[in-house]
Amino acid sequence: MSGADDTMTEPDAPSIIEVSPDDARRVQTPTEPRAESGHKADKLLTVRNLSTHFFTPDGVVQAVDDVSFELGYGETLGLVGESGCGKSVTALSIARLVPNPPGRIVAGEVIFDGIDVLKMNDDEMRHLRGKEIGFIFQDPLTSLNPTLTIGYQIAESIRQHMGLSSAAAKDRVAELLGKVGIPRAKDRLNDYPHQFSGGMRQRVMIAIALACDPKLILADEPTTALDVTIQAQILELIERLSDEFHTAVLMITHDLGIAAGMCDRVNVMYAGRIVETATVDELFERPRMPYAWGLLDSLPRLDDVRGDRLRTIEGLPPLLIQPPDACRFEPRCRFARDICREDEPELTQRGDSHYARCWATQPDGWIP
Amino acid sequence: MTTSAASAQQAAVRERPSTGLWRDAWGRLLKNRLAILGLFLVITLIFLGVFGPLLAPYPYSQQDLKAVLAGGHGPLPPGSPGHILGTDQLGRDLLSRLLDGARISVSVAFVVQVVIILIGVPIGALAGWFGGRTDNFLMRFTDIIYAFPDLLFIILLSVAFRETVFGQALDGLLLVFVAIGITSWVTVARLVRGQMLALKETEFVEAARAIGVSDRKIVTRHLLPNGMGPIIVAITLGIPAAILAEATLAYIGIGVQPPRASWGSLIAEGQKFIRSEPHLVTFPAIAIALALIGFTFLGDGLRDALDPKLKGKQ
Numbered sequence: 001m002s003g004a005d006d007t008m009t010e011p012d013a014p015s016i017i018e019v020s021p022d023d024a025r026r027v028q029t030p031t032e033p034r035a036e037s038g039h040k041a042d043k044l045l046t047v048r049n050l051s052t053h054f055f056t057p058d059g060v061v062q063a064v065d066d067v068s069f070e071l072g073y074g075e076t077l078g079l080v081g082e083s084g085c086g087k088s089v090t091a092l093s094i095a096r097l098v099p100n101p102p103g104r105i106v107a108g109e110v111i112f113d114g115i116d117v118l119k120m121n122d123d124e125m126r127h128l129r130g131k132e133i134g135f136i137f138q139d140p141l142t143s144l145n146p147t148l149t150i151g152y153q154i155a156e157s158i159r160q161h162m163g164l165s166s167a168a169a170k171d172r173v174a175e176l177l178g179k180v181g182i183p184r185a186k187d188r189l190n191d192y193p194h195q196f197s198g199g200m201r202q203r204v205m206i207a208i209a210l211a212c213d214p215k216l217i218l219a220d221e222p223t224t225a226l227d228v229t230i231q232a233q234i235l236e237l238i239e240r241l242s243d244e245f246h247t248a249v250l251m252i253t254h255d256l257g258i259a260a261g262m263c264d265r266v267n268v269m270y271a272g273r274i275v276e277t278a279t280v281d282e283l284f285e286r287p288r289m290p291y292a293w294g295l296l297d298s299l300p301r302l303d304d305v306r307g308d309r310l311r312t313i314e315g316l317p318p319l320l321i322q323p324p325d326a327c328r329f330e331p332r333c334r335f336a337r338d339i340c341r342e343d344e345p346e347l348t349q350r351g352d353s354h355y356a357r358c359w360a361t362q363p364d365g366w367i368p
Numbered sequence: 369m370t371t372s373a374a375s376a377q378q379a380a381v382r383e384r385p386s387t388g389l390w391r392d393a394w395g396r397l398l399k400n401r402l403a404i405l406g407l408f409l410v411i412t413l414i415f416l417g418v419f420g421p422l423l424a425p426y427p428y429s430q431q432d433l434k435a436v437l438a439g440g441h442g443p444l445p446p447g448s449p450g451h452i453l454g455t456d457q458l459g460r461d462l463l464s465r466l467l468d469g470a471r472i473s474v475s476v477a478f479v480v481q482v483v484i485i486l487i488g489v490p491i492g493a494l495a496g497w498f499g500g501r502t503d504n505f506l507m508r509f510t511d512i513i514y515a516f517p518d519l520l521f522i523i524l525l526s527v528a529f530r531e532t533v534f535g536q537a538l539d540g541l542l543l544v545f546v547a548i549g550i551t552s553w554v555t556v557a558r559l560v561r562g563q564m565l566a567l568k569e570t571e572f573v574e575a576a577r578a579i580g581v582s583d584r585k586i587v588t589r590h591l592l593p594n595g596m597g598p599i600i601v602a603i604t605l606g607i608p609a610a611i612l613a614e615a616t617l618a619y620i621g622i623g624v625q626p627p628r629a630s631w632g633s634l635i636a637e638g639q640k641f642i643r644s645e646p647h648l649v650t651f652p653a654i655a656i657a658l659a660l661i662g663f664t665f666l667g668d669g670l671r672d673a674l675d676p677k678l679k680g681k682q
Contacts, residue, residue, distance in 0.1 A: 130579030
């Protein structure tokens with residue numbers, strides 16, 4: 001008993017119960033690598049058979065249909081595809097941010113760090129968002145509240161999740177702003193979003209996403225609204241910080257160049273389904289799905305003849321109301337045969353961790 | 369060395385201080401001449417409402433019987449010795465009574481708006497935020513209030529509560545304030561709901577949700593401040609309506625109890641002498657008109673200042 005008393009009175013011995021906000025901050029400082037033993041599961045994120053539907057007056061839109069994938073700790077996964085293929089809805093579903101009504105996650109599991117996100121109650125969900133999962137949105141111009149200062153908006157999630165005093169939060173905000181490359185960060189805390197350029201605002205969004213040192217960042221086309229040079233800077237920043245913070249990134253993009261530059265693995269989505277998944281190198285060297293060929297072929301190339309038309313994939317993605325039991329890419333596919341119209345192919349293995357959903361490229365298919 | 373020099377240089381380059389929405393709006397307001405006139409009238413009215421009775425030459429109920437008897441048993445005209453604006457038929461100084469009336473009008477202006485905010489903003493916010501059934505229920509309730517004849521409702525309310533403590537409070541004024549308030553929150557509720565509906569779809573709200581901000585904080589910290597402009601304008605423009613409503617009620621004898629008089633009841637009393645002593649009607653009417661003009665100009669100016677997009681479109 002007396003020994004216990006001694007430790008209580010001993011000034012140097014840190015008590016577990018009394019953690020000052022400063023100490024709490026130190027523990028959370030992102031530069032310290034996260035302890036490897038902290039992993040609660042094999043994979044940071046496991047999405048299994050996720051289906052998110054939108055119930056509209058015209059019918060049920062199956063925006064995300066039976067999607068499964070995994071994302072390891074610290075890994076960067078690309079999610080590519082045209083507009084309206086369910087990329088963003090997949091990301092929103094992971095954070096359970098699908099607007100309801102009309103949207104609803106109708107089936108599947110989202111296991112984040114060993115816990116099923118879809119079974120969480122609202123409080124646990126709020127704790128997860130911002131703290132464990134950061135979000136970077138497409139348009140930094142509209143994602144910041146015009147009536148609140150930059151400092152307030154970054155500190156919002158810190159205050160919400162870390163319980164820091166306002167002074168400590170302010171230090172952390174300044175530190176974060178510095179990290180995302182905003183000069184004289186301390187002086188700019190009281191500025192409003194309209195005083196920042198688009199690229200700077202996206203940096204602020206990144207600072208918000210990283211504010212609580214999350215394990216996963218969902219980046220929903222983070223550079224689409226920015227011009228090309230700023231794009232490169234922002235991507236470089238996301239890459240560097242996700243390395244530094246050891247954060248996994250789910251990178252949603254329709255730009256295969258971005259996916260090639262940043263991601264470890266890439267999922268190609270089409271019409272609410274994953275149609276191909278492979279490591280970046282595999283996908284770019286040996287794509288096994290005509291849609292992926294089309295995407296790769298649509299990229300402008302340095303050796304293109306000047307004045308030629310840019311190549312496109314003819315047609316549009318199908319309506320996702322009552323899709324037929326057939327290959328969803330079939331109407332736009334140059335290689336389609338009868339079987340493609342009659343039955344939908346499964347996602348089958350094409351190589352080491354390379355899967356594709358195509359009759360033609362299966363071992364017994366007509367494309368070698 | 370070089371870095372500190374560089375940062376000093378940068379600091380010198382940066383001249384424009386951090387400006388928020390409100391400071392911008394204030395700058396625009398100051399450039400609007402009519403708004404400044406309105407602001408001046410409003411500030412004067414508020415000043416008179418607060419300090420008027422201290423400035424008044426007499427208490428509002430004091431009778432100068434000697435002067436009345438000397439002047440032939442009628443109201444004294446303006447410019448009479450000791451009574452700049454004259455007196456009524458009982459020898460009460462009109463200026464003093466107008467100043468007391470200013471206090472009533474100012475309190476009407478603000479208390480009614482407080483009632484409107486307390487009822488209208490929460491109802492509109494709840495309806496807009498939750499949508500669906502809540503929205504339907506609250507908005508149909510709002511429609512009912514809107515459809516009900518205001519004046520009739522207020523008269524019924526005043527009659528029903530006249531004899532109670534509530535009805536007697538503040539010389540009968542509290543009842544009038546509350547009655548006007550609970551018939552006029554409808555506009556603000558609808559406005560707030562509309563703002564909520566528009567703003568809750570914005571991306572910064574989604575972004576706030578994505579970092580785990582609670583619903584209550586999203587509404588109070590993100591939505592309401594963004595929707596504040598139109599609400600402030602509606603409230604400022606609601607003030608003249610409330611002053612007018614109170615004057616109307618006082619004119620038909622509801623509200624403040626004698627010997628106190630609001631501008632409305634001064635007109636009602638004065639109209640008996642309108643042929644011989646028109647000043648008894650004219651001065652209270654001018655007072656009402658100035659107050660209404662002041663708040664209306666200020667409200668218009670605020671609307672232009674808070675919504676720069678509207679500028680030049682009228």
